[in-house]
Amino acid sequence: MCLSACSNGDDTSSGSESTACGNQTPPPLAEQLDTVNIIIETSGSMKGFMPTQNRQTAFQQQVDDLLANAEGDKDNIRRLRLFTAQNNIRPIGYDHFQSMLRQGLAKAGNSTPIPDLLSQIASSYSGTGQVSVFISDFIYSPPNERDRDYISNDIRRALAPLQAKGLAVAVYGFTSEFQGTFYPAGSKSGDDAAPVTNCCETEVPYYVWIIGAEPSVRLASNILIPGNAPVAMQAGFDRSEPSYGVIPGSGRSGSWYLADAEGKTIFVDNTQELRQGEVSFTVGLNLEALPTQYATKEYLSEHLEVEGRNGRAQVQDVMSAQAFSEGERLNAKDRQLLECYTHLVKIQVTGMGDRNSPIALNMSLPAQNPDWTDAWTTDDDRDINETGARTFALNEILEGLRALYPNEREAVFTLDLSIRKAN
Amino acid sequence: MKNIFRFLYELIIGRPEPPMETPLYRSEIFPDVGGITLLLITALMVLIYYYVLNHLIQTARFSHWYHWLGVLLVNAAIAFGYAVYYCRLNEVTPDSYVYWFAFANAFYSAVFFLLFSLLFKWRSNNAARTPF
Numbered sequence: 001m002c003l004s005a006c007s008n009g010d011d012t013s014s015g016s017e018s019t020a021c022g023n024q025t026p027p028p029l030a031e032q033l034d035t036v037n038i039i040i041e042t043s044g045s046m047k048g049f050m051p052t053q054n055r056q057t058a059f060q061q062q063v064d065d066l067l068a069n070a071e072g073d074k075d076n077i078r079r080l081r082l083f084t085a086q087n088n089i090r091p092i093g094y095d096h097f098q099s100m101l102r103q104g105l106a107k108a109g110n111s112t113p114i115p116d117l118l119s120q121i122a123s124s125y126s127g128t129g130q131v132s133v134f135i136s137d138f139i140y141s142p143p144n145e146r147d148r149d150y151i152s153n154d155i156r157r158a159l160a161p162l163q164a165k166g167l168a169v170a171v172y173g174f175t176s177e178f179q180g181t182f183y184p185a186g187s188k189s190g191d192d193a194a195p196v197t198n199c200c201e202t203e204v205p206y207y208v209w210i211i212g213a214e215p216s217v218r219l220a221s222n223i224l225i226p227g228n229a230p231v232a233m234q235a236g237f238d239r240s241e242p243s244y245g246v247i248p249g250s251g252r253s254g255s256w257y258l259a260d261a262e263g264k265t266i267f268v269d270n271t272q273e274l275r276q277g278e279v280s281f282t283v284g285l286n287l288e289a290l291p292t293q294y295a296t297k298e299y300l301s302e303h304l305e306v307e308g309r310n311g312r313a314q315v316q317d318v319m320s321a322q323a324f325s326e327g328e329r330l331n332a333k334d335r336q337l338l339e340c341y342t343h344l345v346k347i348q349v350t351g352m353g354d355r356n357s358p359i360a361l362n363m364s365l366p367a368q369n370p371d372w373t374d375a376w377t378t379d380d381d382r383d384i385n386e387t388g389a390r391t392f393a394l395n396e397i398l399e400g401l402r403a404l405y406p407n408e409r410e411a412v413f414t415l416d417l418s419i420r421k422a423n
Numbered sequence: 424m425k426n427i428f429r430f431l432y433e434l435i436i437g438r439p440e441p442p443m444e445t446p447l448y449r450s451e452i453f454p455d456v457g458g459i460t461l462l463l464i465t466a467l468m469v470l471i472y473y474y475v476l477n478h479l480i481q482t483a484r485f486s487h488w489y490h491w492l493g494v495l496l497v498n499a500a501i502a503f504g505y506a507v508y509y510c511r512l513n514e515v516t517p518d519s520y521v522y523w524f525a526f527a528n529a530f531y532s533a534v535f536f537l538l539f540s541l542l543f544k545w546r547s548n549n550a551a552r553t554p555f
Contacts, residue, residue, distance in 0.1 A: 140533075248443040249441060249443040249516065252443075254442070255438055255442040255445075256442060257442050257443055257445035258443070258444055259445070259446075265446075269445075270436060331441070331443065331516060332516070333443075333514075333516060
């Protein structure tokens with residue numbers, strides 16, 4: 001008897017769950033990938049990641065994992081093509097690719113500036129049904145000293161065809177041991193850089209760029225990099241307003257209540273509470289479809305802004321849905337609602353102007369480089385062992401990528417809430 | 424009508440607690456419980472007292488003030504019980520406010536019982552002078 005009662009209860013709760021969240025559209029995901037091009041840079045600077053003698057590096061393991069993930073998913077990936085990138089991008093057989101990866105890179109080629117390679121990929125290895133995966137250390141040393149101030153524009157120009165084709169890019173950053181000669185880009189002040197032999201005591205970063213239509217990039221990321229990379233960012237994803245709403249019964253103070261189930265209008269009986277800063281509430285956000293760099297607690301905590309008309313408010317706290325569920329004293333009625341959201345933002349109203357007019361709050365998230373780029377970038381990589389696992393001018397490279405897309409100049413989202421006196 | 428009940432209840436027990444339940448109390452529970460117990464059931468109980476017990480039944484056995492008080496208390500108990508039942512039916516967040524509301528409802532049922540008594544008692548055969 002208990003069994004049937006319990007299962008009945010479950011049925012009803014799961015049935016109403018979908019209605020509780022309203023009509024949230026899941027992020028676009030391709031059903032299948034026609035062609036996946038894996039392009040690995042094999043210039044001299046990459047040799048240290050694939051040494052011929054010493055122990056295996058994390059790079060070799062991680063790239064081999066990526067390859068195995070691509071091969072293993074025949075249902076989703078119809079054709080897998082492998083390439084090396086030196087002066088040009090050339091196809092390479094599977095066996096050759098794998099022996100190069102596992103036994104080490106015996107013959108490294110001349111290096112070609114990153115923008116040239118990106119430009120080749122953007123024009124010839126991207127298009128309908130194609131996803132290109134580019135693996136490189138992204139050490140870009142402009143041939144001309146004065147060009148060092150134009151790195152982001154060089155990258156942006158190289159990738160220009162992507163914007164015309166409506167394609168997106170996902171960047172995943174990793175670090176690996178490096179055993180061999182390290183070719184630094186130099187310093188921003190233009191000092192020449194000598195190769196560092198027998199490098200490195202520190203790990204060296206490398207990056208996997210996945211280029212294609214947004215739904216394909218999402219699917220390719222899921223397949224190829226299932227365990228999340230240490231750092232990630234995506235650019236060129238469509239912006240859709242995340243679903244959001246005020247949580248009625250938890251993470252709150254003051255005697256306000258919601259006007260309706262939508263959760264976008266708050267009623268107060270007593271505006272005195274607003275003036276005295278006694279009103280706080282928690283807004284649930286579903287940031288599932290956002291580029292991952294914007295949906296981190298750190299980025300949100302640092303950049304999320306609340307502006308008020310006829311009132312003032314401030315962000316008190318940003319929490320993941322899980323942390324909120326565990327930390328707060330939850331109202332049982334909110335439990336189901338919380339499943340609709342990935343993040344929660346606690347907002348405190350700190351003042352009010354005219355008490356007979358509503359307060360209009362506007363919550364917005366500006367688009368900037370991900371927080372992690374500062375820790376992964378350097379202006380001078382000549383002494384890599386001192387500098388640590390950082391890439392020369394990475395923030396400019398990523399800025400160039402973001403500058404490609406007009407929506408990266410706008411706020412990631414702007415959401416409206418209003419607080420008004422109840423009749 | 425909604426506003427009258429809201430005024431009556433909040434006058435003695437204050438705003439709904441927890442505050443998130445305010446719309447539920449104000450637009451559902453207050454008018455529904457007030458309408459059914461204070462108006463409908465209380466009027467019915469008064470009519471039963473004056474026109475069944477003290478009119479159709481010919482003996483004046485129930486015409487004393489304590490009979491009247493007994494029916495008033497039964498009515499108050501119904502008002503209390505119905506208020507708690509209705510809150511639970513609407514799955515309101517458990518809070519002591521539910522019981523304060525039930526007490527307030529019982530109190531008002533007594534007030535309404537008295538008012539209806541004054542209104543209806545004069546045509547009753549045996550209890551036209553009950554309670555006074």
